[in-house]
Amino acid sequence: MTLLKKKNRFVLLSYIILTLVAIAIIVPFWILFAASFTDESWAVNHGFSLIPGKWSTLAYQYVLSRWETFGKAYLITICVTVCGVILCLVVTAPCAYMLSKKDLFGRRVISFLLIFTMLFNGGMIASYVNYTQIFHLKNSYLAYIIPNLVTSAYTIMLVRSYFQSSIPDELYESARIDGASEFGCFIRIAIPLAKPILATIALMQGIAYWNDWQNGTYYISDYGKWGIMNVLNSINNSASYLSTLTTQSEGVPTTTMRLAIAVIGILPLICIYPLFQKYFVKGITMGAIKG
Missing domain, CATH: 1.10.3720.10 (MetI-like)
Structure with missing residues (x-):
């Protein structure tokens, strides 16, 4: 029984560590994605966040307008x-x-x-x-x-x-x-x-x-x-x-x-x-x- 408890604790600890690692990997990508939809002036003045402070698709519009490049x-x-x-x-x-x-x-x-x-x-x-x-x-x-x-x-x-x-x-x-x-x-x-x-x-x-x-x-x-x-x-x-x-x-x-x-x-x-x-x-x- 004690061995089973130790095993369960180890499994729980493993899941916690893997979850933290996954969050540490996913969050930067999400910030990158959210920031790309943020208004330029708002991003410069306030920085980046998990949710766009002021929504804007101007960056993607500009990229698509220069699609020949x-x-x-x-x-x-x-x-x-x-x-x-x-x-x-x-x-x-x-x-x-x-x-x-x-x-x-x-x-x-x-x-x-x-x-x-x-x-x-x-x-x-x-x-x-x-x-x-x-x-x-x-x-x-x-x-x-x-x-x-x-x-x-x-x-x-x-x-x-x-x-x-x-x-x-x-x-x-x-x-x-x-x-x-x-x-x-x-x-x-x-x-x-x-x-x-x-x-x-x-x-x-x-x-x-x-x-x-x-x-x-x-x-x-x-x-x-x-x-x-x-x-x-x-x-x-x-x-x-x-x-x-x-x-x-x-x-x-x-x-x-x-x-x-x-x-x-x-x-x-x-x-x-x-x-x-x-x-x-x-x-x-x-x-x-x-x-």
Whole structure:
């Protein structure tokens, strides 16, 4: 009975802690959402609150009126995210499957090189020179994709661990007895059984591509090729960029407009994440790299 009471107390304490953590996470998002619907002058004078002190949709009206700028940036971010995730999965899955085979020649050397690139890199200057002068990615949409793609060693090791620990070799042997080739084993056995970890990788990389503003800042100097995060970052930090969006800065809701763009920017992630949540938890648990 005493043990049962202790267990119930622990469960109650766990729920209380999780509730507080959830509140701490949700409240900032709600304040962001409420503030984006607050009148500019009221927000500047009184600050932000959980409920808009003076309701206004001027910020969203302004964003929609400049949709040729914001809409294009939004579309660029969507295309980059989709293409980046697809390319990452196309590169990650075959490499991970190959490295999961113990009889692969040079397996340890390749794994060491991948781990080495996870720990060390040439630095920002070397990367900039490579991408701009060797690969000529300056002002190219590929500059959003390639830098993140070549740093996907972690995802390869994660999926490799999943293949090794979660898919028994007997399945491959049975398929080979039935006449399946190595490619057939990969397509018909490995990929279907690896859906949880692949969905996890897709979610992780999708968030990374969606929130990426650094590559656009480094390699894209053409405002017309910026993604939504680069636009938001420039509005927050550069008055000169804001002046390019309008010929009349007076009356522009700069503060609430930033919040409105931020809300529009995070909505896809909020909508998509619940769909991948079960795969995310299962994939991380089953595909965790074991010591």
